[in-house]
Amino acid sequence: MKPDLLLHIGQSKTGTSSIQRVLGARRAALARLGVCYPASPGWANHGMLPASLVPLSRLGHFNPALWDGIGAEARLSRFRREFQAEMSGLPATTRLVILSAEQCGGLLDTRELITALRDLLAPHVGRMRVVIYLRRQDQHAASGYTQALRVAHVGPPMLPRHGPEALPHYDYARQLDDWAGVFGEDAMLPRIFERPRLLNGDAVDDFLALAEVPLQVPAEDPDRQSNLSLTPGGIDLVRAMGQHLKASPAGLTAASPLWRRFTQAASEALPGRGWRPHPAEAAAFLARFEQVNEAVRRRWFPDQPTLFEPLEPSATPPPAGPPPLDPEAALEAACILLEQDLRAAALREANQLAQIGALHARLGEAPQAMAALRAAIRAVPDHPMAQQHLAEAALRAGDRAGAEAHLAVLRRAHPDHAATARVERLLTLA
Structure with missing residues (x-):
């Protein structure tokens, strides 16, 4: 019999990096449980899988280190061969295959692309299930600011000015409809990324329970703490460094090894909660998705009074504009990093x-x-x-x-x- 498949498609900033690092670091233990976490799509993040299904022009944000110095086209060609061989050679004891790539939700944004993924996987697996963790749109956008800094978008933090028509990745109703339309409604396992609704308030524990994988991961394991946001001072430091590099002869690019090394060092030395918008700004942004979220609640979470936790009101007025860079906070963060x-x-x-x-x-x-x-x-x-x-x-x-x-x-x-x-x-x- 073919093994089952659990396909984890994101979202980003919902504990995906922690889930992936826990699984990637424990392949041998998983194999003893009859679970395969394939290596050919990536050691932790299986981003090669969706990347192999879209035009190269859409992969500009991918870490160039993934291409192993041979270029995207040659590297993806090699991946296709290796993935086919790995899936065809699964041990007979394999009962479950887990694939995890948050890029699925972003790159595979049409039913045609989702169908291409299903057809690629179908020869190797039996029952297929799709897991996606949904995060309240304002929280996801705010959390994503640190990731934007890492790819050299060093402007001041602010929420997008648009709604679901211009931000389809936040139209959860359409996204779930598209994936359910290809994999089947019964295959969908949407989850809400909020601590009270996660097992033990933790994405790793929640995912392992959902997968029915009895893997023991200590609470203090460093793999659980991956892709953290920055402190406010850390954000100011990265912004200041970005402005400095922009003015340098080499300029600032996301592909720069220097920039990636710097942002990685800042993330390790200055972990924090990241940027948080004013509640009034968050409420105005979230209001644009009210109908979308209500549609998701009615279809997928009918027993819940609301899809997400409501916003906490604030008595203070919102700021007049985006927060300016704080040189003193940046200097203090730079001293800690140094x-x-x-x-x-x-x-x-x-x-x-x-x-x-x-x-x-x-x-x-x-x-x-x-x-x-x-x-x-x-x-x-x-x-x-x-x-x-x-x-x-x-x-x-x-x-x-x-x-x-x-x-x-x-x-x-x-x-x-x-x-x-x-x-x-x-x-x-x-």
């Missing part, structure tokens, strides 16, 4: 020097070993491996007091580290 970057660079340097020192020690080159280890300590004074190797060198030289001094540093900075336990053991035996 501090973290300098600490990470020092740790990388210390790790390399400690490894070089350990190698010299194994080769019997004591002076070179001591020089490298002392350099590691200068970079990171309490570096555990460097402290351990220096303590061992002191013991070999008969300097018990020196070894105990290094152990005191280890106990203070790394009481539970393996290096601390090793030096304690050596001192006990000495």
Whole structure:
């Protein structure tokens, strides 16, 4: 029998990156449960799948790193071959295939394209189900501002000025109708992306339960926290950097490795809630989708009084225009980012020097070993491996007091580290 298919089509900014990273990092565990999370469409995000069905002219926003240096056309051709081979060679124990690409909802915007996807998958699977998480339009647009910054749209944050006629990706009624028209209404599994309506208030737990996959993912697992938004200061910093690069000879482009590296570093160092519009602005924007959302509620969520949680009113008037860039907030964010970057660079340097020192020690080159280890300590004074190797060198030289001094540093900075336990053991035996 062919395996079932669970096709996760988004939306973006509804925990999709976290879901994808959790699944991508656990392919072996999933396989033991009879679940395949294919690798050919992408390690985490299966964006290659919808990308292979549309003209290349629509893929300008895709990360150029996905093309592996051979260009989009050649890379997509290779994907088509690899995907066919992977799906044709599924183990007989596979009961479920999961595909996840939020680009499905954006790129496959006609029934013809959706049909092309269904026809591509149908030879390899049996029952097909389609999962989509819907987020209130004002919240989705606000959350998407951080993503817009990452692709070099560095203007001030604001909600779109249009409604469903100009923003079809927010016309959830039409989107669900199109996918149901191709896959069948019974195949559709729409969900609302709001904490009270998610299992444990978490998109990963909710998706795994929906897929009936008993995969245990610790709450503190870093894969659960993916594609986070920025702090207000982080937003101002990225905007300021974007303006700086725009004025540089090279300019600012989303494809720039420098820009992608910078925005990734900012996202890691400055995670936050992102931009939030004033409630009055959000209400005016959301009002344009009232009929669309009511149609979705009637058809797909008839037991719910409203499709989404209502807006909280505000007593303060809305601002006169988009928020200006705050130089002080940008400077503070830049200091945080610089501090973290300098600490990470020092740790990388210390790790390399400690490894070089350990190698010299194994080769019997004591002076070179001591020089490298002392350099590691200068970079990171309490570096555990460097402290351990220096303590061992002191013991070999008969300097018990020196070894105990290094152990005191280890106990203070790394009481539970393996290096601390090793030096304690050596001192006990000495």
